[in-house]
Amino acid sequence: MELVSGLALAGVALFILGFIWAGFNPIERYLSPLRRFPGPAPLPFLGNLVSVATRDLTAYLADCRQAYGGVFKIWLGNQPWVCVADPDLIRRVAYRVLSRPFSHTDSIHLLAGEQWEVDCNTLVFLKNGPTWRLARRAFESSIIHPQSLAGHLPAVWRCVRRYTPRLERHAATGEPLDLSSDLADLTLAVVGEAAYGVDFRTTDEQQDGGRPADPSAPGPALVAAVRECFDCLDVNKTTMYGPLKMIWPGLTPLWRWMAKHLPDAAQTRHMRVRQKVADVSRQLMAQWQAAKAKTAAAADTAGATAASGAGAEAGAGVGVGAGAQAKPGGGGAVQAFVEVGGGISSSSFMASLLEGRRGAAKEEERLTDLQIVAQCLTFLLAGFETTAATISFTAFCLATHPEAQARLLAEVDEHFARQAAAEQQQQGQQQREGDDALPELPYLDAVLKESMRLYPAGSALIRKSPQPLDLGRDGLVIPGNTFVCLATHAVMHDPAIWPEPEAFRPERFLPEGSSSLGPMVGGAAASAPAGGGADAAAAAWVPFGMGPRMCVGSKFATMVSKAVLLQIYRRFTFELHPKQVLPLRTRTALTHAPRDGIWVVVKAR
Ligand code: HEM
Numbered sequence: 001m002e003l004v005s006g007l008a009l010a011g012v013a014l015f016i017l018g019f020i021w022a023g024f025n026p027i028e029r030y031l032s033p034l035r036r037f038p039g040p041a042p043l044p045f046l047g048n049l050v051s052v053a054t055r056d057l058t059a060y061l062a063d064c065r066q067a068y069g070g071v072f073k074i075w076l077g078n079q080p081w082v083c084v085a086d087p088d089l090i091r092r093v094a095y096r097v098l099s100r101p102f103s104h105t106d107s108i109h110l111l112a113g114e115q116w117e118v119d120c121n122t123l124v125f126l127k128n129g130p131t132w133r134l135a136r137r138a139f140e141s142s143i144i145h146p147q148s149l150a151g152h153l154p155a156v157w158r159c160v161r162r163y164t165p166r167l168e169r170h171a172a173t174g175e176p177l178d179l180s181s182d183l184a185d186l187t188l189a190v191v192g193e194a195a196y197g198v199d200f201r202t203t204d205e206q207q208d209g210g211r212p213a214d215p216s217a218p219g220p221a222l223v224a225a226v227r228e229c230f231d232c233l234d235v236n237k238t239t240m241y242g243p244l245k246m247i248w249p250g251l252t253p254l255w256r257w258m259a260k261h262l263p264d265a266a267q268t269r270h271m272r273v274r275q276k277v278a279d280v281s282r283q284l285m286a287q288w289q290a291a292k293a294k295t296a297a298a299a300d301t302a303g304a305t306a307a308s309g310a311g312a313e314a315g316a317g318v319g320v321g322a323g324a325q326a327k328p329g330g331g332g333a334v335q336a337f338v339e340v341g342g343g344i345s346s347s348s349f350m351a352s353l354l355e356g357r358r359g360a361a362k363e364e365e366r367l368t369d370l371q372i373v374a375q376c377l378t379f380l381l382a383g384f385e386t387t388a389a390t391i392s393f394t395a396f397c398l399a400t401h402p403e404a405q406a407r408l409l410a411e412v413d414e415h416f417a418r419q420a421a422a423e424q425q426q427q428g429q430q431q432r433e434g435d436d437a438l439p440e441l442p443y444l445d446a447v448l449k450e451s452m453r454l455y456p457a458g459s460a461l462i463r464k465s466p467q468p469l470d471l472g473r474d475g476l477v478i479p480g481n482t483f484v485c486l487a488t489h490a491v492m493h494d495p496a497i498w499p500e501p502e503a504f505r506p507e508r509f510l511p512e513g514s515s516s517l518g519p520m521v522g523g524a525a526a527s528a529p530a531g532g533g534a535d536a537a538a539a540a541w542v543p544f545g546m547g548p549r550m551c552v553g554s555k556f557a558t559m560v561s562k563a564v565l566l567q568i569y570r571r572f573t574f575e576l577h578p579k580q581v582l583p584l585r586t587r588t589a590l591t592h593a594p595r596d597g598i599w600v601v602v603k604a605r
Pocket residue numbers: 094123124125136143378379382383384386387390456457458459460461462543544545546547548549550551552553554556557558
């Protein structure tokens with residue numbers, strides 16, 4: 001008996017000692033193939049995490065860059081990451097390493113793997129290979145090809161029109177507004193229309209006090225769920241299994257099992273919201289398919305010939321009634337979303353994917369239902385917060401730079417004056433402003449570029465290569481399967497590349513300022529990225545990343561941001577409210593966003 005309890009005690013002691021030993025991570029510390037890379041020394045247990053969690057990751061990377069140069073390693077728990085903060089090397093890595101380190105073993109928020117089959121099919125997480133290429137092509141044909149991109153513009157104008165009464169109300173009452181949170185309702189509405197062709201009703205007029213007029217409307221709940229999905233990578237809000245996995249990465253299978261079967265409150269919340277968001281995607285697709293089938297059946301009954309082919313071509317044919325009655329997937333909440341454009345719009349991304357696969361000659365060229373659900377979910381999650389953060393950062397820059405705001409207003413006013421004159425000339429041809437195209441506005445373009453340089457919504461790119469990668473510098477080779485972070489924010493704030501890097505100077509992106517303020521390469525001005533410019537200049541302005549995995553929504557996001565800014569500044573300006581914390585603080589989780597919001601007072605013009 002004594003022997004048994006002695007052995008048990010020894011086992012427990014060994015286990016604890018093993019834990020402590022692993023917490024100090026001597027293998028990584030002293031024997032890691034990364035030991036040649038400079039960087040802060042690893043701290044035991046929570047030390048590394050605390051040093052990152054107590055401040056913004058972006059600021060941490062910038063400090064490391066100052067201290068260690070263009071290539072260094074950092075520690076997230078006991079997990080070393082190689083960081084690259086040099087434009088040439090970023091380009092080299094971005095074009096050679098085509099996968100991200102996302103899998104249920106790599107990523108904290110996928111730890112439990114409860115949505116694994118959807119997650120691993122999203123464009124962001126797909127590993128380089130035929131399925132990624134197929135999904136990427138699907139995105140490109142819907143939101144990069146100029147014609148299809150422009151096809152989304154009317155939806156953007158529509159969403160802005162639905163949103164502006166809110167700004168009017170704030171202008172009338174003087175009530176302060178957190179733009180970053182408020183604009184997320186607008187960008188979610190845009191993404192809802194573009195991705196699924198439905199109105200998520202996120203911009204429904206609110207009652208005094210900011211409560212939604214219809215609390216049962218699914219929009220606000222969806223906004224909350226989608227936002228919560230973003231919290232999961234914030235080290236301060238993640239499940240406790242996140243830090244545990246970082247400290248003891250070797251025990252990942254144990255943390256995964258526990259996250260799934262013994263979830264803590266944060267994990268339970270993340271699983272719930274991720275489920276909700278994925279369900280919306282599934283249900284909307286089922287709804288679309290059911291409505292389509294109903295239309296085809298109705299056409300058959302009416303004696304129409306070849307209903308399947310003709311129905312597909314007709315495109316616009318999903319009726320409101322049909323869509324509203326269908327209850328596929330049993331999604332009650334989804335029924336409450338308002339369909340737009342005469343049904344769940346046939347110009348939406350989802351419709352284009354579903355229709356597109358009919359045209360695919362070979363089986364392997366078709367996205368499955370699951371893959372389509374995953375891409376729509378990607379559009380939703382990747383598209384709304386990034387764009388809202390970008391527009392609100394831009395509004396912050398303009399509110400703090402009155403001279404830039406005045407110049408922008410002059411450009412906007414001039415545009416609308418020109419348009420009014422043109423409309424008067426062609427009386428009778430009731431063409432609404434900009435409905436079919438976004439006007440050329442060079443200053444707005446420069447303002448947006450500069451605000452994205454200062455505050456990129458994605459502040460770093462991440463990669464993981466199965467093969468070793470020779471950086472071609474100082475004999476540094478990144479071993480295979482290493483986590484790599486391309487610190488693009490640091491590059492866009494590098495004083496050697498961008499003179500006065502912390503100043504907001506839109507002229508950098510205009511001919512007048514590009515030679516003195518634009519990106520410098522080897523001490524001389526490189527041709528500005530605006531002009532399509534030299535490689536080095538292109539690698540100096542990288543808010544959308546670069547290489548084959550560059551943001552596939554960059555053109556769409558730019559179009560939406562410009563359209564929203566154009567319409568907003570036509571009628572309003574913003575002043576910072578005393579509530580606004582200065583200097584502006586940011587937080588880096590999945591995206592880089594204002595930490596305390598962007599608090600403004602809305603002024604009607
Ligand atoms: C201003 C808004 C946006 C910013 C700043 C932004 C930024 C980024 C960044 C930095 C990346 C990583 C690129 C890389 O690793 O090289 C990325 C990837 C991606 N973004 Fe965006 N994004 C924005 C809007 C959007 C929108 C509207 C969509 C909608 C479709 C989108 C979809 C994606 C997807 C699917 C990827 C992964 C692409 C792939 O791996 O092939 N993004 N984005």
